[in-house]
Amino acid sequence: MFKESMNRFLIGQYESFDYNKYSRDFLPGFYGIEACLFDNEQDIASLLKESQDTGFHIGVHFPLRAGVTALRDAQFLSSDNAARKRAYEDVQQELDFLSVLKPSYVLFHYPKPVILDDRVDWSDWRFYDPSEYVFESAYSSERFKEESHTLFEWLSNKGREYDFTPVLEFDALNRYTYLSNQVEDLLEKHGNIKLCLDTARLYLQDRIDPHFDAKSVIKKFAKYAETIHLSNFQIDRHNQVVQKRVPVLPGLDPSDGWAPIAEYLQIMSQENDHFKVMFEHQSQLVSDEELYECYSWVAELISSGHEISAIK
Numbered sequence: 001m002f003k004e005s006m007n008r009f010l011i012g013q014y015e016s017f018d019y020n021k022y023s024r025d026f027l028p029g030f031y032g033i034e035a036c037l038f039d040n041e042q043d044i045a046s047l048l049k050e051s052q053d054t055g056f057h058i059g060v061h062f063p064l065r066a067g068v069t070a071l072r073d074a075q076f077l078s079s080d081n082a083a084r085k086r087a088y089e090d091v092q093q094e095l096d097f098l099s100v101l102k103p104s105y106v107l108f109h110y111p112k113p114v115i116l117d118d119r120v121d122w123s124d125w126r127f128y129d130p131s132e133y134v135f136e137s138a139y140s141s142e143r144f145k146e147e148s149h150t151l152f153e154w155l156s157n158k159g160r161e162y163d164f165t166p167v168l169e170f171d172a173l174n175r176y177t178y179l180s181n182q183v184e185d186l187l188e189k190h191g192n193i194k195l196c197l198d199t200a201r202l203y204l205q206d207r208i209d210p211h212f213d214a215k216s217v218i219k220k221f222a223k224y225a226e227t228i229h230l231s232n233f234q235i236d237r238h239n240q241v242v243q244k245r246v247p248v249l250p251g252l253d254p255s256d257g258w259a260p261i262a263e264y265l266q267i268m269s270q271e272n273d274h275f276k277v278m279f280e281h282q283s284q285l286v287s288d289e290e291l292y293e294c295y296s297w298v299a300e301l302i303s304s305g306h307e308i309s310a311i312k
Helices: 002-008 019-025 041-054 081-098 141-162 182-189 199-208 214-224 261-271 288-311
Strands: 009-014 032-036 057-061 105-110 114-116 133-135 165-170 194-198 225-230 232-235 241-246 276-279
Touching: 002 009, 002 288, 009 019, 009 057, 009 288, 019 288, 032 041, 041 057, 081 105, 081 141, 105 225, 141 165, 141 182, 165 225, 182 214, 194 199, 194 214, 199 214, 199 225, 199 232, 199 241, 199 261, 214 225, 214 261, 225 261, 261 288, 276 288
Parallel strands: 009 032, 009 276, 032 057, 057 105, 105 165, 114 133, 165 194, 194 225, 225 276
Antiparallel strands: 232 241
8 A cells, every 4th residue: 555655755855955865755666856945056956866867756846946036935916016026037037947857846835925814813823024924904805816817827828838737835824715716716727737735734724713624625625736745733722833844643643732634634535536745744853663654654544535535
């Protein structure tokens, strides 16, 4: 069962191509590596070389190169015309650079700026800059629909032009996304654009936002997912983060404040039998044996969820 699912697994490489992490975390048969914010050209060359030698796929979390944008995430939905124009220009330049790597997908956070529900205390959500968020009361549903339409149209065309799958990773969500069909309609219209669901973000918002239900959101959007970013968070009864980006293990009990990973993956697998799993965890937090247990458990969960779906 493990080997059957390995071709859906990726590891992440952040800031550099870490050969120690590659040697320990990446197993033969894995689908690929998702790379982000590499500091120098040599690391990019190493990524390309290993991909060509081994045959794994490259996924890119925009931007691949550190320092090419003022902020990591492209502010596609900014109300500031100049910032929005700059976001499209930055992405265009990076796509030109990435053409030699031939990534299977390029991932962008969405929506950015994040549109925050005014009713929620967001003090536990991490933002690098005030420009990365705007409150719902200052950003209309009509504006969201208009800018999202423009973005989807543009990204869909770029995906075909450069032969990659555009992937939008949900950041914090407001009701424009989870209580309407606006995003689903765009995903149906532009079928080459897919989603990334991040279990840590979903769980954190589930805990701090009384209006948000992570399991319902997963069920609503699972069929559009190209990837999930998988790790576990532990949050105490006061909604304070205790541990984050921990490898998922069956012994991490939701009654102790851990995310209900098994339920998340089973819901995903009942709706989608081909999504990929990017292990966005800090693997140094566990032993080699525990890391293998993590991989094996996830393989079992996504296989059993698919079997349940097939029976239905």
